[in-house]
Structures are given as structure tokens and as C-alpha cells.
Amino acid sequence: MRFRKLGLCLTCCVALAGMMSEAAMARTMTTAPVVGNDPVHPVVVPYPVPEMAQTQLQAAIARSKVSGKPLLLDFGGNWSPDCWALSGVLAIPAVSAWIAQNFEVVVINVSRRNTNMGIGENYGVTIADVPSVLVVSSDGKLLNAGTIAALANASKMTPQAVVDQLAVWGKMN
Secondary structure (H helix, E strand, C coil): HHHHHHHHHHHHHHHHHHCCCCCCCCCCCCCCCCCCCCCCCCCCCCCCCCCHHHHHHHHHHHHHHCCCCEEEEEEECCCCCHHHHHHHCCCCCHHHHHHHHHHHHEEEEEECCCCCCCHHHHCCCCCCHHHHHEECCCCEEEHHHHHHHCCCHHHCCCHHHHHHHHHHHHCCC
16 A cells, blocks of 8 residues: 555656646756956957867757756857957856856857858858857747847957846846
8 A cells, every 4th residue: 555655656746747847947047247347368269160160069959958058159250359358258267157057158160251150040140240149048949139249349348248248148048
């Protein structure tokens, strides 16, 4: 009798776990760090060779499906001062730790805007400015369609403004 009740209880628990909605399992974004407005040290070669993009993207998509974190796709080129500035903000230890907690990141080298452009098109956008940042939910939906170029002038933005924009996007998930 005891084992039958235990078995029934386990069966109910498994059934309830399977019925949990996506909303109940939604991730909550951690609080964005306060980094202030001091200048950052730009990262002059932030993007890996363009040929790595597809492999890194597929790995990040797989991680996102498991973790529930949105993808953060950073499109840019090693020739762009705005890309250097964005990478400098992302390299601040408090920011990089926060990003790792809240996003699956893929840094995509578009060279001189002639490589890996199809990745943006897969999400219904054209990469015209760099850096361009796409935030994609774990189920593949573009979350920031109207603002992908919001960090295109990162060299003129404060580090806190960059972090604040990333936090807005992260809350869209």
C-alpha cells in the first residue's frame, strides 16, 4: 500500500513537472552592474576570424535551448572604433560576469560587411551598422528588431549607457 501511494505521488510529480508552462520556467535577468561613466579601454581586435561564426552560433543556440538564456549576437569588425568601444565595455569584469549570467554570447566578425551577413538575414534583419546587436530568445525569436543598431555609436556612449541598453534587451526575454 505504501509503495502504491509513493508510486502515485511520483507519477503526479512527474506529470506536474511536465505541465509547467514556459512562463513558469522563464528566466529572470539579474541586476545590471553599475559601471559608471569613466572611459573604458577599447579592445582593438575583439572579433575572431569570420570562419568561426557558424560553429560558434550553433553551439550558442544549443546552450541557449538548455539554459533558457537569450542569445546576444554581436556583429562587428576589427576595424571599427565603435566595436572596440563596445568590446571594451563587455570586457569590464563586472559586465562580463553579468553578461555570462544572462546571455549566451556570439561575437560575429562581418569583416568589411561582406562576411556572415546572412546570419542577420536569418532573423529578418539587415546588418548595416557595426556594431549591431541581436538579442534572440532561446526559441529563436528576435527580441530587439527595431533597435539592433542602438550601440552603433558605442564609442560616444558611456559604459553605463551601453550596459543599460543591454539590460533593456535582456528583459525582453
